Amino acid sequence: MATNNEIEGFGRVSRTAGTLFRYLLLAATLFGLVFVTILLVYVANDAIRPLTADPGWHLTFFLTLVIPTLAAGAYANRRDIAALRTGVFTIGFVVVALMFSGGAAMIFVDIVEPLTWLAFLLALAVPTAVTMAVVSYDHRVSFVAQFVVTVAAFYLSLFGVPGPLGSLAGVSTMVPSLFGFVAGLPFAPAPWLMMAMTFGPPVAYVGSRYVAGDRDRRTHVLVGAGVLAVVLAGGALAPFAGVDPVPGVVVAAVGIAPPLVYAAGTAVNRPTERVGLLVPATVVVGSLVGAVAVDVVGFAGPQSWVDWAFLTSSHSSTAAEAGFYPAIGGSILLMLTVAVLAFPVGIGAAVYLEEYAPNNRFTRIIDVNISNLAGVPSVVYGLLGLGLFVTYLNQPPGTVLLGGATLGLLILPIVIISAREAIRAVPEETRAASYGMGATKWQTVKNVVLPRSFSGILTGTILALGRAIGETAPLIMIGAPNVKYSLPAGLSEAASAMPLQVYAWSSLYAGDDFYQKAVPAGVVVLVAILLAMNSIAIVLRNKYQSTE
Amino acid sequence: MSGDSLADDLTRRTQNAPPELLSRTFFFVCAALSIATTIGLIVLLTTEAAKFFTFSAPLVGVEGETATVVEFLTGTEWQPTSGRFGVLALVTATLMVMIGSSIIALPLGVGTAIYLSEYASPRVRSILKPGLEILAGIPTVVYGFFAIIYITPMLQPFVPGLGTFNMLSACIVVGIMIIPMVASISEDAMSAVPEELRQAGYGMGATKFEVSTDIVVPSALSGIFSSFILALSRAIGETMAVTIAAGSTAQFLNPFNPATYTERALPMTAAMIKLIGGDVTGGGLAYRSVFAIGITLFVITLAMNVISDYVAQRYREEY
Numbered sequence: 036m037a038t039n040n041e042i043e044g045f046g047r048v049s050r051t052a053g054t055l056f057r058y059l060l061l062a063a064t065l066f067g068l069v070f071v072t073i074l075l076v077y078v079a080n081d082a083i084r085p086l087t088a089d090p091g092w093h094l095t096f097f098l099t100l101v102i103p104t105l106a107a108g109a110y111a112n113r114r115d116i117a118a119l120r121t122g123v124f125t126i127g128f129v130v131v132a133l134m135f136s137g138g139a140a141m142i143f144v145d146i147v148e149p150l151t152w153l154a155f156l157l158a159l160a161v162p163t164a165v166t167m168a169v170v171s172y173d174h175r176v177s178f179v180a181q182f183v184v185t186v187a188a189f190y191l192s193l194f195g196v197p198g199p200l201g202s203l204a205g206v207s208t209m210v211p212s213l214f215g216f217v218a219g220l221p222f223a224p225a226p227w228l229m230m231a232m233t234f235g236p237p238v239a240y241v242g243s244r245y246v247a248g249d250r251d252r253r254t255h256v257l258v259g260a261g262v263l264a265v266v267l268a269g270g271a272l273a274p275f276a277g278v279d280p281v282p283g284v285v286v287a288a289v290g291i292a293p294p295l296v297y298a299a300g301t302a303v304n305r306p307t308e309r310v311g312l313l314v315p316a317t318v319v320v321g322s323l324v325g326a327v328a329v330d331v332v333g334f335a336g337p338q339s340w341v342d343w344a345f346l347t348s349s350h351s352s353t354a355a356e357a358g359f360y361p362a363i364g365g366s367i368l369l370m371l372t373v374a375v376l377a378f379p380v381g382i383g384a385a386v387y388l389e390e391y392a393p394n395n396r397f398t399r400i401i402d403v404n405i406s407n408l409a410g411v412p413s414v415v416y417g418l419l420g421l422g423l424f425v426t427y428l429n430q431p432p433g434t435v436l437l438g439g440a441t442l443g444l445l446i447l448p449i450v451i452i453s454a455r456e457a458i459r460a461v462p463e464e465t466r467a468a469s470y471g472m473g474a475t476k477w478q479t480v481k482n483v484v485l486p487r488s489f490s491g492i493l494t495g496t497i498l499a500l501g502r503a504i505g506e507t508a509p510l511i512m513i514g515a516p517n518v519k520y521s522l523p524a525g526l527s528e529a530a531s532a533m534p535l536q537v538y539a540w541s542s543l544y545a546g547d548d549f550y551q552k553a554v555p556a557g558v559v560v561l562v563a564i565l566l567a568m569n570s571i572a573i574v575l576r577n578k579y580q581s582t583e
Numbered sequence: 584m585s586g587d588s589l590a591d592d593l594t595r596r597t598q599n600a601p602p603e604l605l606s607r608t609f610f611f612v613c614a615a616l617s618i619a620t621t622i623g624l625i626v627l628l629t630t631e632a633a634k635f636f637t638f639s640a641p642l643v644g645v646e647g648e649t650a651t652v653v654e655f656l657t658g659t660e661w662q663p664t665s666g667r668f669g670v671l672a673l674v675t676a677t678l679m680v681m682i683g684s685s686i687i688a689l690p691l692g693v694g695t696a697i698y699l700s701e702y703a704s705p706r707v708r709s710i711l712k713p714g715l716e717i718l719a720g721i722p723t724v725v726y727g728f729f730a731i732i733y734i735t736p737m738l739q740p741f742v743p744g745l746g747t748f749n750m751l752s753a754c755i756v757v758g759i760m761i762i763p764m765v766a767s768i769s770e771d772a773m774s775a776v777p778e779e780l781r782q783a784g785y786g787m788g789a790t791k792f793e794v795s796t797d798i799v800v801p802s803a804l805s806g807i808f809s810s811f812i813l814a815l816s817r818a819i820g821e822t823m824a825v826t827i828a829a830g831s832t833a834q835f836l837n838p839f840n841p842a843t844y845t846e847r848a849l850p851m852t853a854a855m856i857k858l859i860g861g862d863v864t865g866g867g868l869a870y871r872s873v874f875a876i877g878i879t880l881f882v883i884t885l886a887m888n889v890i891s892d893y894v895a896q897r898y899r900e901e902y
Binding site: 498 | 695714725
């Protein structure tokens, strides 16, 4: 053996292979991300077409928006990196809140009448108050009695007293429900005032709690009054901007007031981060100044396909006029239905498996079954919806309820798995402490486990909801219409959805016209909404992970 | 768990009080619903698919046209309108999606997993992981659109004979779509490899490269394989991207010949969409064939999930 060579080579390690490997791995990691980012930039360019704007338009906004924002950011960064983070977060918050408020406004403009909404809220608020009174009046009232009173209160309030033979026999109700009573009142305040009445106080209450915290009463009242003023101003000023007062109130309450409250909270409670608020302020002022300047000088903006008309009109056979409105509204309704149907069941199943399930064969079967259900292709869930609901239960195809139920079944395993993870992360000691205090299992779940795992569960459910609104195949299988010209008026009407509309445009209307105009615009809206939802989930997760 | 028995002991006296009973029943029903879903899925797919086949149709009381199992499983022509139901034409297309996408996703996914678990600093990881999640969150219909609008035209100068609809772009987008799945499951497996093994490797004078490839990857092999199988089952079930990108002509192609990837084809999922969304209306044989494809798809993906579970359990290195 050539021992000499071995000794000479001993201890020498070539770094080439390792370095090469490291960069190969980095390239592999970045490949997908970069690839998709490039595609997204392409599609955004096709949809928004920034290059069709006048150079002067770009220059104006560069001067009024980009440079001041960068300067404000740099200044905040020099003072405190946390301040910059707060500023950037506020901008994100504004964008997400405005998007959200747009969706909410859509519901109240086209689907739910303000009067119906008010009646429904009152019909829920009164029995809730009755229940709370019963529960807090005397703890010795037996659970069964409490339960009966609660159910009866809710039932009476929503459905009224049925006739002698009950409404099953088709006899009209003897006493109208509170819901029917309010909805049938001959006099009612203006719709926008009703919206302000229902939206203003809760937002004002939460806002004053957030900003004033444990300060004196006066601060609370001031903040609350400020928020109420913003909400009312939304309704009062909307007509001047050419918008109906009802969506004005909703946008003010959901889209404008919360970021303002957050900014006020930062200014009052976190003095070191106050300087970060310069960044969002610069963005808002910069955009306004830029818009006015561009208007005065007469520079044309980009001829974007994602414009007000696209967001508010319905499908058309020419791509330039085709809009996304019914699809957005359909997706919102589907999301609400999915949330109502799938979340309680999913979280309930997770609680059972983590807190109650005995260690036996049946539990293991459920366990394996859930992970297998998570792997079933979405198109097969569509078949389940089609076969079960349409063929056997004779439901009309393509309704919101049907779509929601199908998508709900689809995301149920995902909700269960993520909720279980969140519940498992609750430390065992907190449960033991609760039991040690003499709490029952249900009390422990209600007072310890669910509150402690709330943000984790919320993160998982938002991600699952994101998955649900991106799904197309199940909706096609249950016969959702490709083209819909209006929002569904109720849960039992057929609805389109954003991904379905994109698919319809890129298959039924395949051609350069739609490929270059409507489809990119639809993709941009869809991806923007999904990115917003995902970033909410990620921000939430980072927040609760850092606090634990 | 000891915590459980403690909780049981402490709550035994109250476990049958009405609120306890009510809440426990509710939670149990929620959990049992998942079993009901599976049973419903199996019963429905079986009975509906039974209406399609000659031997089973009389059992479920269906008269009219049927197809034989042999014809379904061995036929190579898929033309529902003229009564040809050879599922092999669809299965080969699905196989092509599987092979094509795995060529992209498996190496990149494992590379990503090694990088994230062994090389990336916590800060880099905290940026890359949400990025990958967002990659996984983009709707498949968007990927399908990307394939026909951007990827196919980009590839056309380099690949002669590439049509507007082709398997190649479909495979590329499906591959990219499943990278996050391979990466996250493999990374979990790699992070579970105990630090002592790595330390031992360094102690023997191994470089980081050698530790990664000779210690971490072999130790996490079962997790990596199970991630492969899960990702492939996802690729098989992937619907919208292939429906949009691969066209709608069923062809019997050789999945092992690279030249066939420039052709258009009709994977199983796309065939289902085409049948339901297209001109076929309720009740006919073509309509029932959807359930026959559906059960084929369900059985394949279920088998892959079970295998993946088995691999992960059976070959896991216990530390």
